[in-house]
Amino acid sequence: MQFVYAAHVPVAPRPGSDMTPDEGFRSVVAGWAKGRLGIQIDDWRAGQAEGRNAQAQWVTLDGDAGRLRRLEVSHTDPAGPWSWRIVTWLGEASGSSWLRIRIGLDPKVDGIVMDPNISVGAPRFIQALGEQFTLTIDGRELGSWWQVSESGVRSYVQFLESPERRLPVVAITRQPSTPAPVAPEQLARRLAGIAHVAAVEPAATYGVSDAITPTRSVFGGAVRLYWPGFRRDSRPYSHPLFMPSGRYLHSDSFVDDLAARLGRSAGLFLGPPQLEGELRREEVLRGAEEARRKQEERQQRQQEAKEKAAGGLSAEEFEIFSRDFEAEAARRAELEERVAELELSLEEERELRIRQESAHREAWQSLAGGASDSTVSIAAVEPPHEREPETVREAVEIAASRCPDLVFTQSAYESADESQFGSPKDVLRDLLLLQDVAQQWASGTMGGDFRTAFDGRHSNFRSGISQTAATQYGNDYTVSYNGTTVQMGPHLCRGGVGAPPTILRIYWYKDDATKKLVVGHVGRKLRDESNPN
Structure with a gap:
């Protein structure tokens, strides 16, 4: 038996409604069984019946601990060598009601390994129950999604980091002038009961990055999955990031794959009540x-x-x-x-x-990042640091994991995504050099100024930007950092003129209070008097 979906949902009457959860459950589920499978349920105390290629058995258990109604349905799938098994419970105990559902596949043949290629989501009767009752998990209504604006960043981050959160969060972002790669309302309906869905507005992604760090944030049309237990010091690779390259995020395959992954995880953690x-x-x-x-x-x-x-x-x-x-x-x-x-x-x-x-x-x-570095199973998830980056973005990500004295802002990742520089390994080499200098500066062992520290190690260090760049193009050099804006100045250069694949600039801001170098741009040369476009 492979469980592909499971959910546990508290059920409460809607204001002004006289219908009890038990009455609604019996009405909705019996209607679903009859209309979908041709199974008639008359007496809920106990029974069994057959329908259209389907069998069902049900029972009601009463006692001091509470009341439980249980329905189990099995029906064959004409599209493949397996049958579906759907088990649903309505429990009442200590004055509250809840619904639990598990959906699994039973193979009809033995010894064959194959891809079922199925689409799984919340059963239709859950949507029908949601129209009559309040179904909430983690305080959020089932099948709903919410838009995170700049004013909602704080509550959104608190929700992500809440130790009481039971379901994963799927965060969707978009570019300022384009729609999200997947419609949040569509994804919320598909993932009802197994994940929350949030659409983070472009302007809000900067505040989120400031709060949880850019390596753990998501922006620019990407999608990220935050498992329960997430913290701002969690391992970034433990919370999957789906980049917007290609058409995958815009396809039905992405939604199917995400629903399958979350459904199997829910089936593992939610057994019989x-x-x-x-x-x-x-x-x-x-x-x-x-x-x-x-x-x-x-x-x-x-x-x-x-x-x-x-x-x-x-x-x-x-x-x-x-x-x-x-x-x-x-x-x-x-x-x-x-x-x-x-x-x-x-x-x-x-x-x-x-x-x-x-x-x-x-x-x-x-x-979520709580294990020690010696944990073999988790450490294996994180790519080895010795690998060479294949993109400028990967170079920044590797550097972020290895450079404790550097802070990478969201704009650093965005500029890296846009960079056409042809040698990502040189980008990583420059960033590791910058970390070495930053460590000397933070520990007071530099023995001079930054120019002295780079002397003989990098021939193209610049201690600042020109007056024209600072005044006429100042916005290009301004980044969001710790809830405010700062202007970058010092930078490393590779290439001066020529095609974009030969040009690289790494700009940073020097935070004297924390003794950190704040990297805000890794990519093309920003505008100045020699480069006005």
């Missing part, structure tokens, strides 16, 4: 108690029969009572053994859940 095990245990215990009561009644009748036998009861009547007593005693012993097995199974399940929850927490912490 614990309430079901508790209610089944109560059911067995009630059966054992009823058997005990009946046995006591039979013992009483047998005792009366013995006494009566002494006064003339026939041997045949006494034999009948004896057989009944022995049969009931055997049934009680069987039930008591079953209860003991269930109690052992529940205890083992409880211990397993505790271990799983602990492992899950450690896994999320590792994925």
Whole structure:
């Protein structure tokens, strides 16, 4: 069984509605089963039925722990050698209601490895329930999306970093003059129950980058996935970034792949609800108690029969009572053994859940950057630093991971994306040199000024920009940093004239307060008197 979708959704009545979640669930799900599969559900207490290439069984469990309705449907898929299994629960406990769904594939053949090539999303009956009830996860309504403007950056970042967040966040961005690569409303409907969707406006991406650093932010038409447990010091590679190169982000394949990845992750972390095990245990215990009561009644009748036998009861009547007593005693012993097995199974399940929850927490912490550098499984996710970059953007990303005394702004990544410079390894070499000089400056071991530090190591260091560049083209050299704007000046040069692939400029701002060099541009030569265009 491969689970490809799972969701756990709290359910609450909408204001002014008299319909209970239980009434809505029975109405909507029964209508879906009949219309979609031809399965008729009349009595929700327990039953089973067959429909159009489909089978279903359902049961209602009641007890001190709460109430649970469970429906399991299996139906064959005419498009492939597998069948679908959909299990849905409506639970009521401690005054609240929730819905849980798991969708899986059962292969009809053994030993064949193939790509199912399926499209998975939230079942249609969830949308129908959402029209009648309030379905929320992490305080956000199911299937909705929100637009992050400049004024909403703070609350958005707080949501990303919230330790209580249960679902991933898919952040979509766009260029100022173009639409997003994927429509947020379409993606939100497809990922309902397994991820939140946020569309970050271009102007807001700068504030987000300032808050969580550009290496962990997303901008310029890219899409990023933030797993639960994200922090501003998390490993960037643990939260996948999808770049806007090519047509992939604009295709249905991207949405399908993302839904499949998130659906499988949800299926791994959401199993059968614990309430079901508790209610089944109560059911067995009630059966054992009823058997005990009946046995006591039979013992009483047998005792009366013995006494009566002494006064003339026939041997045949006494034999009948004896057989009944022995049969009931055997049934009680069987039930008591079953209860003991269930109690052992529940205890083992409880211990397993505790271990799983602990492992899950450690896994999320590792994925979010909480693991030490010695963690082999997580360290393997991050590309080895020894590799040579293939693009200017990759050179900046590698440098950002290796240069603690440099700060790379969002504009540094944007300029790197646009750069046509033909030797990314030289870009990385210059950035590593800049880190070495920055470390000397921060530690007070430079032994002179920046020109002295670069002397003999790089022939094209410039300590500032011209007066014309600073006044006439000042906006080109201004970047957003720590919630304010600063003007870059010092820079390294490669190439002076010629085609763009031969020209590189790395501009930075010197932050005297933090002793950091703030890199704001890695790419083409910015405008000045010799380069007015």
